[in-house]
Each structure stands twice: as structure tokens, then as C-alpha cells.
Amino acid sequence: MRVIAIDGPAGSGKSTVGRQLAARLELTYLDTGAMYRAVTFAAMRRGVDPSDEGPVAVVARDMDLSVDESGVMVDGVDATLEIRGSEVSRAVSQVAANPGVREEMRTRQRVWAAEHGGGVIEGRDIGSVGFPEAALKVYLTADPEVRAARRAKELTDADYDQVAADIAARDAQDSSRADSPLVEPDGAVTVDTTGLGIAAVVELIAGLVEERS
Numbered sequence: 277m278r279v280i281a282i283d284g285p286a287g288s289g290k291s292t293v294g295r296q297l298a299a300r301l302e303l304t305y306l307d308t309g310a311m312y313r314a315v316t317f318a319a320m321r322r323g324v325d326p327s328d329e330g331p332v333a334v335v336a337r338d339m340d341l342s343v344d345e346s347g348v349m350v351d352g353v354d355a356t357l358e359i360r361g362s363e364v365s366r367a368v369s370q371v372a373a374n375p376g377v378r379e380e381m382r383t384r385q386r387v388w389a390a391e392h393g394g395g396v397i398e399g400r401d402i403g404s405v406g407f408p409e410a411a412l413k414v415y416l417t418a419d420p421e422v423r424a425a426r427r428a429k430e431l432t433d434a435d436y437d438q439v440a441a442d443i444a445a446r447d448a449q450d451s452s453r454a455d456s457p458l459v460e461p462d463g464a465v466t467v468d469t470t471g472l473g474i475a476a477v478v479e480l481i482a483g484l485v486e487e488r489s
């Protein structure tokens with residue numbers, strides 16, 4: 277099983293780079309942020325308050341979840357678009373800080389990796405906690421203004437200042453939580469994508485993978 281772990285804050289380029297890298301290396305791709313977003317969506321849909329730790333962990337264990345390149349299905353409902361909305365985006369950090377949710381998602385990620393023989397897996401704790409044995413660990417980062425501008429461009433209903441404030445709040449929460457916070461994993465290669473295009477980042481990482489295989 278060969279895992280390429282990509283971690284980093286919001287807007288660092290993980291999803292775009294991860295998808296293209298997986299295609300280039302002929303590996304499958306898993307967006308673990310989409311899993312935490314999906315738990316948030318499922319809790320809201322069932323009328324469970326995202327801050328209610330016990331009940332949200334029960335939702336995480338009970339829910340039917342599938343995340344793949346065609347989209348995200350939650351309890352038989354297509355949630356691909358809703359999980360990117362501002363309601364889910366604002367609540368997801370508290371759901372991702374819930375230890376019961378994290379334990380369940382890590383189990384599901386390991387099952388996914390075993391079934392797919394590894395892959396490109398993207399998130400916040402992939403190289404540090406989820407897959408410390410990964411063949412390559414990459415920590416992607418970029419200047420905060422660049423990350424906010426990228427996110428604002430992806431969303432049609434948001435202005436730059438609001439997006440910048442939201443991702444700064446989310447980064448602070450994700451980096452300071454007790455259970456598997458966002459960190460640069462030991463042994464990771466840090467890539468600053470501030471002045472780099474997507475193709476250049478994909479090339480750089482593909483080169484690192486080839487060097488190590």
C-alpha cells in the first residue's frame with residue numbers, strides 16, 4: 277500500500293494539487309476534509325447541534341457515507357454542493373475537533389486505503405496521525421492573503437474580507453485543537469505554493485514521489 281499524504285491549511289492548494297497528482301500517478305484520491313464536512317451536513321440534517329459532541333459522534337458512526345471523485349453521498353442524498361456552503365464551512369471545525377468523530381473518520385480512511393491499495397490522501401492530520409508511514413508526506417502552505425483570494429474565487433456568494441476572516445478563524449481552530457491538530461508532520465516536505473502555479477506544484481511533488489520509489 278502506497279500513501280501520498282498531503283496536509284496544509286485552507287486554500288493552500290491541497291485539493292486541486294491532490295486530484296491532479298493522483299491522476300498523474302494513476303492513484304485514487306481521497307479528500308478527508310469532505311468527510312468532516314459530510315458529518316457536519318449529516319448532523320445538521322438530523323437536527324443535531326454540531327457542538328453536541330456525543331450525539332454528533334453517534335451520527336458519524338451511524339451515517340452512510342461515500343466520498344469519491346464523482347461526489348459525496350450522505351445517507352443516500354447527494355451532498356456534493358451543500359458541504360461547500362457557508363453554513364457547513366462555519367460549523368465544520370467544531371465537528372472536526374470532536375475526538376469521537378475523528379476516531380471514526382480515521383477508521384474509515386484506513387479501510388478506504390486498504391481497499392484501494394493506498395492513494396493520494398489529503399487533509400490536516402494525514403501525515404502526522406492517520407498515515408505516519410506514508411511513502412511521501414507533503415505540507416502545502418501559502419501566504420494567508422493568497423489562500424483567501426483562492427477560496428473567494430471558488431465561491432460565488434462570498435466577498436474576500438468575509439472569506440479571509442472565515443479561513444483565519446478555521447485555521448486557528450484546526451491548529452489549536454487537542455486531538456490531531458494541523459501541524460507540519462515529522463519528515464514532511466514543505467512546499468510554499470504562494471508564487472507557484474498548479475502544474476508546477478504537481479510536477480514538483482511527482483518528482484519527489486519518483487525519487488523515492
Ligand code: DC
Nearest residue numbers: 308309310312368369372399400401
Ligand atoms: O479541507 P477542508 O476545508 O474541506 O476541510 C474541512 C475541515 O475539516 C477543516 O476545518 C479541517 C477539518 N479537517 C480535519 O480536521 N482533518 C482532516 N484530515 C481534514 C479536514
